[in-house]
Amino acid sequence: MPRLAIHRLSMAHPGDLSELAGLITRGALRAGDVRAVIGKTEGNGGLNDFTRGFFTQTLMLLLAEHTGEAPARLAARIPCVLSGGTEGALSPHYMVFSVSAEEAPGQRGLALGTAFSAVTPAREIGRIAQIEAVIAAVRAAMADAGIARAEDVALVQVKAPAAQAPDPAARSGDAKVLMALSRAGAAVGAGVALGDIPADRVTEAALLSDLSLFSNRVSISSGVEVTCNEVAVFGYADGWAEGVVAGVAPMTDLLDLAGVQAAFAAAPGEVLGVIAKGEPDRSGAIRGYRHTMLGDTDIDAQRHLRGALGAIVAAVAGDGRVFVSGGAEHQGPPGGGLVCVFVRRSPPP
Amino acid sequence: MPRLAIHRLSMAHPGDLSELAGLITRGALRAGDVRAVIGKTEGNGGLNDFTRGFFTQTLMLLLAEHTGEAPARLAARIPCVLSGGTEGALSPHYMVFSVSAEEAPGQRGLALGTAFSAVTPAREIGRIAQIEAVIAAVRAAMADAGIARAEDVALVQVKAPAAQAPDPAARSGDAKVLMALSRAGAAVGAGVALGDIPADRVTEAALLSDLSLFSNRVSISSGVEVTCNEVAVFGYADGWAEGVVAGVAPMTDLLDLAGVQAAFAAAPGEVLGVIAKGEPDRSGAIRGYRHTMLGDTDIDAQRHLRGALGAIVAAVAGDGRVFVSGGAEHQGPPGGGLVCVFVRRSPPP
Amino acid sequence: MPRLAIHRLSMAHPGDLSELAGLITRGALRAGDVRAVIGKTEGNGGLNDFTRGFFTQTLMLLLAEHTGEAPARLAARIPCVLSGGTEGALSPHYMVFSVSAEEAPGQRGLALGTAFSAVTPAREIGRIAQIEAVIAAVRAAMADAGIARAEDVALVQVKAPAAQAPDPAARSGDAKVLMALSRAGAAVGAGVALGDIPADRVTEAALLSDLSLFSNRVSISSGVEVTCNEVAVFGYADGWAEGVVAGVAPMTDLLDLAGVQAAFAAAPGEVLGVIAKGEPDRSGAIRGYRHTMLGDTDIDAQRHLRGALGAIVAAVAGDGRVFVSGGAEHQGPPGGGLVCVFVRRSPPP
């Protein structure tokens, strides 16, 4: 019987995986059991954030040392979803998702499945090719986990590729726009795979444009350090150990404190990890009052967003170890987002 | 009988006081009744934030036009406390505090008194001279309001001076440090005037150093656009109209959601204005988890802080019109801060 | 006989015009003679740079005080071209261009003429309407100066409008893009008026796209603090006093030190003012080596550009009082720019 475990670890800098090394060395975690890593590094979260690549390189070297598998092979099967930017109250940390086999009768519990699409070149980003690749990858990840139905999925997390180099055939010459198109393509693909977005309404033109297409169960980051769509699906499946539960709730806008609290209320217990997505409201206002995130020449809008959203979620969660990622296009309602909480379920009183 | 009124107004940019002009023009507010203005402009909040000076110049011109008093004279009697930086969810806005005379029997209500110290040159900033000037100004402002006892004070708000130009006789050659010393000097002075800080423990060396000296009822901003200590005191006094109430509560750390909620719970009613102070925890961690606000080369620590604190308070308040100011030295516990809410009291059910 | 004079003045902050006030007070300059002001304020140069508006308001108040003319009327006839951002070696300063009448026989000298277009609403920015408005304004400014032929023009300086508020009819919903379109529209209009750009090749689609259309004698800034196209034209005309000369030269790329030196060589004498335009090479490389200006999440590309270009020009000029403005679309060759030097001509040896 597979059992999903979540270790939430801190780091002194983006190349510091000493806490994970310690777990492995003292036998608390088998390196070979690691199935996915989701974390926040202290970069700027933008095009020129290399803390993600630094962490990934260090992680794969560490796992290679303990598994004997080559770093490149590990990187090709373990999704490493990093979001740069620990603005404000956020704390650099990473969640290590591992699956171990137990000698025990199968129950029904939270399952994890992963899949990688083929390499997505710049010219496919934000195009039907990417959307279809993500649909297929989400389905493959569900199958990997043994999740039978779309409604059993709690969360799909994707790390989507950005362009490594300018490509005249790309949908946009602006690397930042291409990064947003990549998030949009992956979000819409995942939304279709879950049945949250009707396949017949999906067009390339709808990406970043028709924001009525969204899923509340999809979280996407994009970055230059990945070249394909890396997918991790969390959901409930037969045959998996009980114990870990996920609570997910949408946020209708950035200040939706009740939405955050709803996610935590849906999954009472010891918090093992928190994922939140959001975005600066494009209208330039929240609840009728002007915000200044989109027009600041000195601080990037996503850095503003993460600082604000991260603080609200951290205030509810109780500490700053919250994975907050900006760019929530098609992931929750426009101007809003979502919160997902992983907990060790409290035993019934 | 004096009656305190609070108008909370938005602006399209730091030189836009059209909402205030509209109130005056259509008779909803007498220009001569304006006693203090507290607001957030969309600058960076640091040494080179000129949005505060731009707003102040525009405000005094507008009031001069309607009162016939010279701008310089108005600026010398109306505290204009501006904090730059509307990071994240915050919305540029300003609170206009006015006092009108009513033909009615005196009650007991929230009163406002103001006072200005003499010009504080750079060499007196963060020195006993400034502390004593602020003690005297707070007492003068209390007398101005008719607030009889220190325990009747809800909040002291001070705009403290920063150095206009380098002065070899100043306590620090670093303008940013001098700005912090000015906040510290004003906070400790106000704390002594309120009886929250024992006078016999106050030394120049204690500023920015002995953080056990603090008051939970003191909020300080500093800036190069003022040259003396401008003081506004809010508290309860006989002979003032009822209706407006203030709720104040400390925050023990940046994530103290319960502290924020306590301030709002202490003053139920229609929110007229919100003031919050906080600071990045100097230990480099919040509740044991590392934050990165103090070591970011690209975003100033106070900008990080305002984005995070502002979002938490705004999430509770319901919108982004929250006056959030960083640099909370001696204003609340180390790493923490305070929240003050002004409301129109709900009538008893 | 009109005589053009240039005073280059420093400021302690964007609201400090004390040096100009001093000149006027002690009779060195008549307030009524001021015809144009071009300066650098220490903001960020972007959408949320309010140092330009602060300076303009203060300037017009000062001139109003000394001329008796209303600030709004002065602002409608005196071009005030400010560029925010004094990165690196640059020094905040402003050039005051004044024209006085002399009792003397007419010679042939550097002339200044000004003109304002009608208000340009957001929907006309970057459209034929703006281009035609600028063509007409440049011609009007030439006529104002008495400059007979386009080849006698040394430099056209335009302050072009940005959108005050979002307008669904605008060419772009991105305020930053609209700001670039405004620079492009004004540059192309001025280039057509000078005969440097063939009118029959001008289309709306060519703006920001066909960069083979450019003039080496055109310098444009745009900003939210202006609502129409403010034009100042410098050139040689009969009947103007001798003495001041302009040297202009193109820069083929950002590192074109020889180009900068050529502008100074073309006008030997005491430097009265320097204007430079440039832009980050869109190819992402300069002379084959990658630059990082366009992909930095933390420092805006134009801030990078001004710091680099400003230092090179200042190193040749001898000090940091150089007007450097980014966004050189259609103003010089792609990736390059131009330098214009005003000098008091050295007497022949």
Next chain:
Amino acid sequence: MPRLAIHRLSMAHPGDLSELAGLITRGALRAGDVRAVIGKTEGNGGLNDFTRGFFTQTLMLLLAEHTGEAPARLAARIPCVLSGGTEGALSPHYMVFSVSAEEAPGQRGLALGTAFSAVTPAREIGRIAQIEAVIAAVRAAMADAGIARAEDVALVQVKAPAAQAPDPAARSGDAKVLMALSRAGAAVGAGVALGDIPADRVTEAALLSDLSLFSNRVSISSGVEVTCNEVAVFGYADGWAEGVVAGVAPMTDLLDLAGVQAAFAAAPGEVLGVIAKGEPDRSGAIRGYRHTMLGDTDIDAQRHLRGALGAIVAAVAGDGRVFVSGGAEHQGPPGGGLVCVFVRRSPPP
């Protein structure tokens, strides 16, 4: 006979050493011959710049793969001096200094020697312990190169340690100040070793304070990614191959174009590498005109400095592959700096 070779290589990102890998693979460079690496990565150059660590990790892995030596051992003998920040015209690049043995009679040429001090804990930074450690390391590096006399030294390049973690015994609790103290300690130590700074004037209090103590032949960077003082000394020694020459000249201030040109004039030939140091003038002015580098809340002073200095040097050098590092305390006159050019000497005409 040892021969010093310099390869100047570009990178697509801080983890991209493919150009070096290519040289090694096709036999143009033996991995075992690499003696030092000096480069610019595209980070922010401050405390939270992890591009340096990422590059170093990748470099040592690459060399390990080709030499069979462990990465940690390579890192302990090959100085890897990285400066983050490619502002403005600068281009990310690195210089690989290698020494190969030739079967040829000894001549007299440019030599390279290296040495590492013992680990320097935070409490020794900016203290006599660090200064003495650097003096010893510079002497060891000279001996390693066979450089007989201090006057034969062209340049000492040091990578000095910053604190990995707060230490109450450190000279400053401010990590940024400690970083500056580390540069100062290393600069003064190297200056003493060269005889440019009199040993009897050196005290801990003089660091960052008595700026009349300086050497024009010393360039220091500091960073959290190193834990000891890594020293590379370039100078002329018997028995080394001819061909490579270094030209060094001081800059009296940031705009000292003649100083930059003097360094290039001193070493005519094909440019192999350029090193420049400088700093924002602490007086707040350059040649009497105010600069704004030291008071900008949004752009770090060193980022301003590198953008400006880098552009001037690159304009003379001809492209952006210039190693520019800020923080020039005790390395050249106050407000100034130095330039060092490595060239392949032009054959006599």
